[in-house]
Every structure is written in structure tokens, then in C-alpha cells.
Amino acid sequence: MSTSTTITDRPQALSTPGEILKEEFLDPLGITAYRLAKAVGVGETGINEIITGKRRISTAMAYRFSYALGTTPLFWMNLQTDYDAKSFDPSGLKETVHPLVAA
Numbered sequence: 001m002s003t004s005t006t007i008t009d010r011p012q013a014l015s016t017p018g019e020i021l022k023e024e025f026l027d028p029l030g031i032t033a034y035r036l037a038k039a040v041g042v043g044e045t046g047i048n049e050i051i052t053g054k055r056r057i058s059t060a061m062a063y064r065f066s067y068a069l070g071t072t073p074l075f076w077m078n079l080q081t082d083y084d085a086k087s088f089d090p091s092g093l094k095e096t097v098h099p100l101v102a103a
Contacts, residue, residue: 014086016053017079025069026051040064056080 015023026036033051037044042064049055057065062076 014083017057017076017083018049018051018053018055020079021065022051036068039068056084 025031026033033047034044037047040047040061042061046055046061050057050061057076057080059073059077062073062080065071065076066073
């Protein structure tokens with residue numbers, strides 16, 4: 001049984017990093033996914049997958065976004081890490097993980 005969490009399982013108040021990218025940067029600045037893709041040197045599909053929550057923001061992409069949008073790489077990496085931690089469902093892990101050291 002898979003313990004991964006999909007976007008449809010997440011709490012409504014939790015925004016994906018891609019939603020933040022679109023709503024806080026692209027839309028207000030009038031930048032399209034195509035324009036951002038060209039500016040950072042990647043395909044438009046990858047940007048759209050980040051925006052729709054189908055792809056994570058990698059470390060390399062965090063650097064690309066920081067250069068293009070005047071932020072820091074840590075801003076994007078922290079958004080992704082926070083989202084991952086808050087949307088992950090650890091239930092069921094104790095059933096499949098066996099401790100190697102005493103707690």
C-alpha cells in the first residue's frame with residue numbers, strides 16, 4: 001500500500017510551491033510560463049508541471065527561479081521542503097520500518 005500523498009489529499013489551506021510561483025510572481029508580473037521557461041532555460045512543460053503541482057522544485061530549479069525572479073534559492077527550497085513536510089502522511093510507516101537502534 002502506498003503512503004504517498006497526492007494533491008487531492010492535502011488540506012485546502014496548503015498551497016503548493018507552484019501555486020505560490022504563479023499567484024505571487026507570475027500573475028502579478030505578467031509573466032507567462034513560456035516566458036519563465038525561456039528565461040531560466042528549461043521547457044515550458046516543466047514549468048507548467050511545477051505550477052500544477054505535478055513536479056517538485058529541484059535545487060537546480062530553485063537557483064534558476066532565484067536568478068530570474070530576484071529571490072534566493074533557499075526561498076524556493078524552503079517552500080518545497082515545507083510543503084513536503086506538511087503534506088506527507090507518515091501513517092503506516094511504523095508498520096513497515098524496523099528500528100535498527102533503540103530510541
